Amino acid sequence: MTIPSLQTGEAVRQAARRGTWDRPTAGLAPGYVQTNVVLLPQAFAFDFLRFCLRNPKPCPVVDITAPGNPHPTSTVAAEADLRTDVPRYRVYQEGRFVEEVTEVTHLWGADWVGVLLGCSFTFEEALRRAGIPVRHVECGCNVPMYITNRATYPVGPFRGPLVVSMRPIPGDQVTAAVRITARYPQAHGAPVHIGDPAGLGISDLSQPDFGDPVPIHPGEVPVFWACGVTTHMALMEARLPVVITHAPGHMFVTDLPVAEAI
Amino acid sequence: MTIPSLQTGEAVRQAARRGTWDRPTAGLAPGYVQTNVVLLPQAFAFDFLRFCLRNPKPCPVVDITAPGNPHPTSTVAAEADLRTDVPRYRVYQEGRFVEEVTEVTHLWGADWVGVLLGCSFTFEEALRRAGIPVRHVECGCNVPMYITNRATYPVGPFRGPLVVSMRPIPGDQVTAAVRITARYPQAHGAPVHIGDPAGLGISDLSQPDFGDPVPIHPGEVPVFWACGVTTHMALMEARLPVVITHAPGHMFVTDLPVAEAI
Structure with a gap:
């Protein structure tokens, strides 16, 4: 748009x-x-x-x-x-x-x-400038997001699972994607997990908890970044007035x- | 020690x-x-x-x-x-x-x-491991610190000048010093200023406001990092009970x- x-x-x-x-x-x-x-x-x-x-x-x-x-x-x-x-x-x-x-x-x-x-809009712009595909932008849909088996560190009433966003990245561009996003610690920074979704407790990438599923092409690796929806889940969990x-x-x-x- | x-x-x-x-x-x-x-x-x-x-x-x-x-x-x-x-x-x-x-x-x-x-003890360890001299450690004295002409962003009762620490670095190692310390954002990160002390309002490097003066050898450049004493000055300024x-x-x-x- x-x-x-x-x-x-x-x-x-x-x-x-x-x-x-x-x-x-x-x-x-x-x-x-x-x-x-x-x-x-x-x-x-x-x-x-x-x-x-x-x-x-x-x-x-x-x-x-x-x-x-x-x-x-x-x-x-x-x-x-x-x-x-x-x-x-x-x-x-x-x-x-x-x-x-x-x-x-x-x-x-x-x-x-x-x-x-x-x-993550911040680092997606940087990924695209480097010629790394951002699949949900290509598809014109929302990024797929998943609730993981990792807990956030609880503070007061705020607690809940880490939520991640996923972008499929060609194997030979994963290193570049890590290096580029690491430069943006204020936009979630480097990935929290690369590859095996089961390691985060995600059983089916085609069934995201939020957003839309995106196709993963041959030779691409699912790369997971910490997601701002984590904050929203912790806010819901806190049941503030x-x-x-x-x-x-x-x-x-x-x-x-x-x-x-x- | x-x-x-x-x-x-x-x-x-x-x-x-x-x-x-x-x-x-x-x-x-x-x-x-x-x-x-x-x-x-x-x-x-x-x-x-x-x-x-x-x-x-x-x-x-x-x-x-x-x-x-x-x-x-x-x-x-x-x-x-x-x-x-x-x-x-x-x-x-x-x-x-x-x-x-x-x-x-x-x-x-x-x-x-x-x-x-x-x-900054954190990044000094990393500098030394990379073969970059840390002069005040060599000299066995405290790092020289200077009150600058830059103000911190004030919040509530907390305000005051930015204080910097200075380490003289050989010209051909300044790039490495920037890159190494940039990896440690939780230890003040990359330098805030390199070279001309007057740019920070520092008139005489041999007269630090805190700590001890250190010798600067030929071919070395004064490199300035944000310093934790900034926090102490803001705390003093706030005059908390x-x-x-x-x-x-x-x-x-x-x-x-x-x-x-x-």
Whole structure:
């Protein structure tokens, strides 16, 4: 998807704020870092931040606001407002999905905190630039994601399994894929597992737990990266009275160039 | 300094706990990651953590405990107690040094949090293994440190200048020094500045603000890395009612092998 007018983080955020863009952000603002968004009351923010720091591969912290302040660091996104600048939000109460909305100003409290977490869109751009196929982009579908048999390190009410995304990579490009993605620790970094899905407790690659299955061609190896859905599962598990996230694929687009995400 | 009996993190921590070792940890437990230590009440911990996350080069978070829990993550240091396992602590009140002690169990409160921050001892070990000179180790003195004209990103009461450490590196080894230290983002990572000290507002390398001056040989370039003293200056600036740190050079020694700090 290429939208000529949405080529920068600022343009996407303003379109989301005005309500003229409420669709996924894949392919928008190429070259700018996109992030997961978690908005929650301060009472839970310290434990949540500790959970992210203890599980840095699935939950890389890119930015966090002061309590009550909906504006990220100006270098991350100038003039941005986390209550309005995401195309679609999801509201959860007690671990259950309640509604999907296009702005959350009415829900944001005086003590709320915004957390921005890295997203694999960043390294997919780098993989493509290096000529490494990104199958779900080729197929125009969502990346396949799997719940693994690995547990995250629990902190306070936050716990749950590690979730991974999978990209099939030609055998002779796996080394390059490792080296390239390792440069982006704030976008999940290097793979957590390469090859045998059973080693992660995944019995059938054609049945992902989230997203869509993708074909694996002869000579390709399934490569697994830590996935931001890990954070969402831990948030559901915590059954907080209320928490808001971006809707899947509807990311917050920053002003950070991908080249500087190294 | 080589102490035959203090070859592991566990051995150093137990000697500190028993009171049989209250001296600096440089050279002890070679190959194990050493860290800065900050102990403070939870009321300030969230802002302090946000300060560290906004300033990751000088303040790389290696671990953080739950409020009231003095034990780090078991993979970081099994069976450790942050109230007793540091050789010497410093206690500060309202930004002023109060006393230096060998354990702080009597000061630790039910809501206190322990934060472990990366330390350049980790990458110095890697530099030496690569045949790159580490001048202050050769000289048997403390690394020279300088207050720069760069400000840290302020968070809550925490603010202050970036402090750097300096190591003179032969011109043909600077590239290797950059590449090696870049592998250790949790130990300050790659240099923040190479060459001209004036670019950091440093007028005289022979007059460091902390530590000792070291000779720079012909053909060597001064290379500057972010320094953990940045954190201490921000803590002083914040004038918290009480905060405890390790005494300079008297680090907390973990069970993490340096090879895995990548």
